[in-house]
């Protein structure tokens with residue numbers, strides 16, 4: 017196999033603690049190695065930044081709700097299509113791009129791995145079909161468990177071991193990667209026309225609280241020793257004053273200890289924290305509580321978060337938080353799609369325009385960035401837009417610009433329609449912090465890889481790790497205008513994915529060698545859980561149990577992460 | 584003002600996407616540059632010069648540029664798309680999307696147009712001397728932003744879905760229309776001088792519709808309010824005012840609920 021030597025770049029690698037030293041990176045047989053032969057292909061990275069491939073920890077990029085967005089928003093595709101080229105297919109869409117565009121755009125920005133953040137298990141086959149059609153990037157998907165009937169019943173009875181056995185079965189059946197929780201209990205309550213807006217609101221019929229669901233799922237996660245921690249979208253998303261609910265949820269992690277063989281030392285990942293860090297009690301006195309939330313996150317070392325930065329674009333919101341999407345359509349009167357997924361979850365989709373002329377959107381923009389800028393440990397805060405909810409992932413370079421340049425933030429603030437009111441309700445104007453390239457590598461590479469339990473493969477450039485290497489046209493020794501930062505991170509000069517060049521000078525040159533990641537957790541035989549599963553399929557599911565499992569042929573280059581939870 | 588005349592000499596076999604036929608793109612260009620501008624025939628990229636004979640040069644700006652389109656353009660779409668200023672005169676009948684997303688200037692069609700004429704229009708003046716198809720001044724598929732400004736006048740008849748999701752501006756149809764007028768309308772004015780079979784103002788939130796002729800079936804969500812003396816596009820007379828669509832949400836302004844208004848000539 018071809019050998020590569022990426023020479024003389026400024027290397028930023030948190031795994032090895034390299035902070036911009038001039039160094040060479042050698043790749044052979046798809047992995048990072050200590051050296052290559054003289055026949056290796058040399059990539060001149062002099063004057064450029066070199067990092068590992070970036071890792072997306074939370075985005076909605078495959079499956080039925082993404083596709084419903086594509087389906088009912090033809091206007092999102094208008095004027096966005098690019099014709100096929102020699103190496104790439106026709107691609108289009110803005111906030112809900114085609115699968116092909118998803119793979120190409122992540123790769124162009126230097127991302128080589130991405131996780132689909134909410135897989136409805138019943139429709140797991142659709143999720144995998146779309147991932148199969150997404151080129152280049154390695155992918156996995158998180159099945160949702162926070163409103164699942166089995167989970168609520170086992171946890172109500174304190175049966176952690178049964179919950180764990182069911183989770184292991186479902187991960188295998190859906191070829192899923194981690195335990196995702198969306199509005200715990202609230203989406204099930206929504207099928208009764210209700211919601212759970214605090215961690216103590218009981219779920220109708222099941223009589224369990226969101227706090228009990230989250231605690232039980234963390235215990236089951238650590239019982240199994242899964243690579244990722246429980247990954248939660250908390251209750252009361254998007255509501256003024258919700259930061260107290262956020263703190264109540266995060267505090268549940270205090271009682272849980274990590275247990276796994278992957279080097280993960282966290283037990284809870286709190287996603288798109290921007291949407292959960294709101295003060296005030298109405299849209300008039302709506303304000304940032306990023307400081308209160310981040311003070312806690314900085315102290316509590318066994319949790320990770322991602323930002324959910326608002327990009328100020330027209331986008332398509334989509335979430336398993338069904339009641340939230342109904343709330344949103346009542347606010348903006350735009351089209352609404354909603355579905356109840358039988359015993360498992362629900363979902364809603366609503367377009368949304370984050371306008372720089374609307375005070376609330378301006379404040380949301382500030383909160384997302386404040387969360388990143390208030391971070392003390394950049395291995396525990398990751399940059400996301402909760403794509404496409406707070407904005408499309410193609411805006412990461414713009415977020416990087418805002419985080420790396422106080423001047424860029426000032427330009428943005430000055431051109432807001434309500435900048436004075438926005439400044440009163442936020443902290444952003446008083447912050448001069450600028451994220452360094454090393455911190456950026458932590459927040460987009462080493463940090464998310466570690467939280468996912470994939471630190472041995474991704475997020476760094478140590479020998480033995482995957483040969484995912486990115487070269488950016490960015491000289492850290494020079495000053496940059498804000499827009500030069502955005503430009504450099506929009507189109508990498510060179511991207512190597514597991515030893516194969518996929519991007520050269522910002523253009524796609526190969527469809528790569530994507531893999532599908534899933535977790536195969538072995539547990540003790542559990543006849544009770546298997547009986548419960550068969551029983552629920554007979555009584556309630558609309559499909560036969562034999563038609564439920566995602567068979568192997570749905571997966572491109574499957575890579576099972578094995579876990580032994582037998583006792 | 585400079586005039587560029589493009590004359591169809593070699594009609595396309597498939598439909599031609601000619602959004603470059605606009606004062607904005609022709610401005611500052613010589614005839615040869617204009618002939619070299621790209622167009623799409625099916626999935627193949629081609630140039631305007633393959634189909635049209637081009638004579639005359641563009642003006643310095645769009646506002647100084649007048650385009651006359653001659654010959655058979657029945658397979659040509661998107662003429663005048665997104666134009667912001669200047670003038671376009673089409674002597675015959677083009678296909679779909681004529682004047683789509685137009686922002687300013689004047690576009691005159693001496694023949695008839697097909698569907699999606701003036702969709703998403705923001706400004707300017709669009710006159711069709713013949714008939715037009717469905718979705719006049721409507722929103723693009725899926726979009727909630729229909730016509731927002733400007734004026735469209737159709738001397739003949741229109742098809743269905745006129746002013747679908749209209750937010751502003753004025754549409755005047757001097758003849759009849761087919762079903763669905765002002766569906767999901769949230770602003771602007773539609774004047775139909777002829778007849779409409781049915782589905783007038785369905786899910787209308789705000790805005791005004793005038794119908795001079797008959798409405799075979801009135802939407803059930805409209806309620807008679809009063810008769811009013813009005814002056815509408817040069818006609819003075821008595822109209823019956825209906826409020827609707829009562830099945831839809833309606834905003835409140837100054838303590839008053841704002842309804843969509845449907846006036847029918849008595």
Ligand SMILES: [Zn+2]
Pocket residue numbers: 074075076133249287288335402405
């Ligand atoms: Zn999400």
